[in-house]
Amino acid sequence: MAENVVLVGCGNMGFAMLKGWLDAGVLKPGQVHVVEPTDALRERAAGLGVEAVANASRLPADLAPRVILVAVKPQVMGDVLPAYQRFARTATFVSVAAGITVAFFEKNLGKDAAIIRTIPNTPAAIGKGMIVTYRNSNVEDEDARFVNTLLKTSGAVASVADESLIDAVTAVSGSGPAYxxxxxxxxxxAAVAAGIERSTAELLAMQTVYGAGALAASSKDTPTTLREQVTSPNGTTAAALNVLMGENRMQKLVTEAVDAAHQRAIELGKV
Structure with missing residues (x-):
């Protein structure tokens, strides 16, 4: 099957994914068709050399995409999907919309449609995201691998076997960047309160978090081991961690926060 892709919606997330595919060489411009009704966004996509049209009816009649990635806002998904029913027998549909279930896609495209639901997070816009997928039983292994290849240009990819876990994923990696x-x-x-000038304080905080995350990602050691390596007995780090870790304060707070996000994700999925 030809590795042609239709990208439906080319806002910030869609455009970032498109650029990632092309920059990585996973797809060539001629393999991508973009459907984007907003003139400025459509022109931006066309600037990368891909074919960009305003609506699905303008896609070539003989087009047989392997993947249709839908990156539109959840509230318009029901209006958008019916225009792509003609591809439902052969294409794998990939959703990056929060709260839209596989059952919703199957209702609009047919129970035999191949659907992959994904939860990306905002760092995907710079190729540093965390994307978690769930697929229905209609998705072939080979097609799932191809979709993973596309998604990996935006960051790390993992999968869950139970769609209900998507709500937990949303609470951890989906909302996690905000934490x-x-x-x-x-x-x-805290740095400003300690007397450090604000611009310097901002740099210290951002670079420290960035560097620690990069070290954790690249190291063979666990975060626990890395923390222990930094913590000298009775030193400054130990004094701070006694506050953060005493009575499991941070662990309890983070667990409570994730649980709140998890429960809200479940509530939103019922709306």
């Missing part, structure tokens, strides 16, 4: 951003805010304010 880290808030930690950076808190570390910045």
């Amino acid at each position: 880290v951003f808030h930690f950076i805010e808190c570390l910045t304010e």
Whole structure:
């Protein structure tokens, strides 16, 4: 099957994915068709050399895409999907929309449609994301591998076998960047309170979090081992960790936060 891809929606996330495919050489411009109704966004996509049209009816009649990646807002998904029913027998549909279930796609495209639901996070926009996938039983292994190849240009990819776990994923990696951003805010304010000039405090906080994350990702050691390596007995780090880890304060707070996000994700999925 030809490795042609239709990208439906080319806003910030869609455009970042498109650029990632082309920059990595996973796809050539001639293999991608973009459907984007907004003139400026469509022109931006066309600037990368791909074919860009305003709506699905303008796609070539003989087009047989292997993948249709849908990157539109959840609230318009029901209006968008019916135009792609003609591809449902042969294409694998990939969703990056939060809260849209596989059952919703099957209702709009047919129960035999091949669907992969994904939860990316915002760092995917710079190729540093975490993307988690769930696929229905109609997706062939070979097609799933091809989709993973596409997604890996935006970051790391993992999968879950139970769609209900997507809500937990949303609470951890989907919302997780906001938790880290808030930690950076808190570390910045603590530095200012300690007398450090704000611009320097911001640099210290951001670079420390960035460097620690990069070290954890590249090291063969676990985060626990890395923490222990930094912590000298009775030293400055130990004094700080006694506050953060005493009575499992941070662990309890983070667990409570993730649980709140998890429960809200479940509630939103019922709407």
